[in-house]
Amino acid sequence: MTSIRLPTTRSPGSVLGAAPGVTERAEAHRATGGDAGATDPDALLRHLDASGLRGRGGAGFPAAVKLRAVRDRGGVPVVVANGEEGEPGSVKDRWLLRARPHLVLDGLAHAAAITGAVRGYVYLSDPEAGASVRRALAERAPHLPVEVVETDHTYVAGEESAVVRRIDGGPALPTSKPPRPFERGVGGAPTLVSNVETLARIALTAAHPGLRRVIARSTLITLSGGDAEPVLTEVPYGVPLRTLAAWHGTAAPGGALMGGLFGGLVDARALDLPLEPDALAAAGTALGCGAIRFLAPGACPVATAADAVGHLAAESARQCGVCVSGTAAIRDTVHALAEGTAGPDATARLERWSQTLPGRGACGLLDAAAATAGSLLRAFPERVRSHLRGPCPDCAAGTAVRPDSRGRRLAVPVPEVAMAPTSRIPLPVLKGTS
CATH class of the missing domain: 1.20.1440.230 (NADH-ubiquinone oxidoreductase 51kDa subunit, iron-sulphur binding domain)
Structure with a gap:
């Protein structure tokens, strides 16, 4: 079982939210500032530029640059929330779609407003996440037509050209580049394919622009390995990897497998590195999708x-x-x-x-x-x-x-998320919550 651990310091800019073990309904979402239609798109884009928000799908590309590239391409763009996480050590995207679908949909609507898109897609392979998103869509005003597209779960199915190919009715397999989706994507239109955590952070920035740097410089992390059970948590950039290992419960790790399968292996000396994309890249590894598997002492x-x-x-x-x-x-x-x-x-x-x-x-x-x-x-x-x-x-x-x-x-199991019939119910106590 994967437990959820809330940050020690609570913030309205947290993607985990106050009750990560229960699906957030529309009423509760609006009560905490959720609203996809109240923020000026140009002002939001400036906030994203200033915050330095990077994509959370793995490559870490600046979110504002990607949005601007689709907007400036011309035509009528398409926006896609990509929730198909192929890395076996990551669970954050499926949890987000199960627990906070309205936050992701808000981000998708903001991305559409910035780029000029008139339709959107949520792309996923997890049936529970799909059901959660469809329930959320039924609760929302139809500002943006959104279709849920399901695919089989594979490592390559979440690659952006595979996403476009599947939405267009083909197999979820990558294609050669160019063109890239921002040039020619779904139905031939310029297409933004954005990771669901990235979209959630765009939505939080729209709701709390004063916290834009905090929002951009925090990230969801899946910690696993050793004898301790996996943990999904949210941490600010700069926390040493060794501190995360102790928090997870892996004492004196011999190293780690970083970024899912994207960042490679590091030894115990590298665990003094901060969890920060540029610092990790300079050391020859990567944050990737935010999944870290620690090597227990003696593990080969x-x-x-x-x-x-x-x-x-x-x-x-x-x-x-x-x-x-x-x-x-x-x-x-x-x-x-x-x-x-x-x-x-x-x-x-x-x-x-x-x-x-x-x-x-x-x-x-x-x-x-x-x-x-x-x-x-x-x-x-x-x-x-x-x-x-x-x-x-x-x-x-x-x-x-x-x-x-x-x-x-x-592989790491997705944390359990209970379905709430309304927003006014007793919330379950989550194992590992602080």
């Missing part, structure tokens, strides 16, 4: 890497030959390392692939596999060398287990 990072690349190889869209062959080669080599059967040239091959394969596929899946392999070599060279000498004692003792090609051990 080689086995963790094998889980990650095995999952990525299994999730390949199988459209790009270089991705199919590249992810399979990385998977097989890292798995051989984990089993103690790799040849002496394994590290040289992994190093070469980590440098030559990124950027060669239609999406970021191959990049993630290559980055994971490269980060393993950089962060844990001695553990890799020990695996070349033979089976790992930690693996043999069962502390780290045989790699799972489907990545099931990396």
Whole structure:
């Protein structure tokens, strides 16, 4: 079970809200400042520029720049709330759609007002999230026509060109670029594909512009790994990773798998880094989708890497030959390392692939596999060398287990969200809430 932990300091600019274990109904949402129609679009765009809000889907692109690019493209744009989170260690987007659908829909309406869009979509794969969004739409005035589009849950289904392709009636598979969705997206129109947490923070900025920096510099984080149960929480930028590990319940972690499968592995020394996108990027890792998996003391990072690349190889869209062959080669080599059967040239091959394969596929899946392999070599060279000498004692003792090609051990369950018939009911006590 994944627990929800409220911030120690409460703020009206919190995405978690006051009652994250209950679906927020329209009445409660309006009582806390929710309203998609009362903010001047140009003023809101200036607030977003000043706040420095970055997208929360993984790439961290400035939200105001993305909105402006769609607005300035011409034509009649389309806006899409992207709630299909493919990273196995992340649950924030599905929780948001289940618990705070009105906040996301407000953000979508504000994005439409800024860009000039006249229709929107909510794109997801979680049936409970879909039901929650549809209930919320039925409670709202129809300022913006919105359609819910469901897809199968895969790693690549949330990539923005795959989102466009699925909404247009095709498979949820990435396409080559250009054009990018802001140039030519749904139905050929300029399209904003925005992560649901990004939209929630746009809505909060509209409701509380005086808190714009606080809103932009806080983020939802999924913490997992070790023996502690997963935690979904919201923290400000700047908190040391080591502090988050202690808060999660992983004592003296040996490192972490960062950004879902996007930021690669870091060793224990990197846990003194602050949770801040630029600082993490400068250190060779990434915040990504905000999912961090800590390595318990004694856990084998080689086995963790094998889980990650095995999952990525299994999730390949199988459209790009270089991705199919590249992810399979990385998977097989890292798995051989984990089993103690790799040849002496394994590290040289992994190093070469980590440098030559990124950027060669239609999406970021191959990049993630290559980055994971490269980060393993950089962060844990001695553990890799020990695996070349033979089976790992930690693996043999069962502390780290045989790699799972489907990545099931990396998955995190979505926190439970109760359905509230009205906004005036006793709220449940959430495990782990402070």
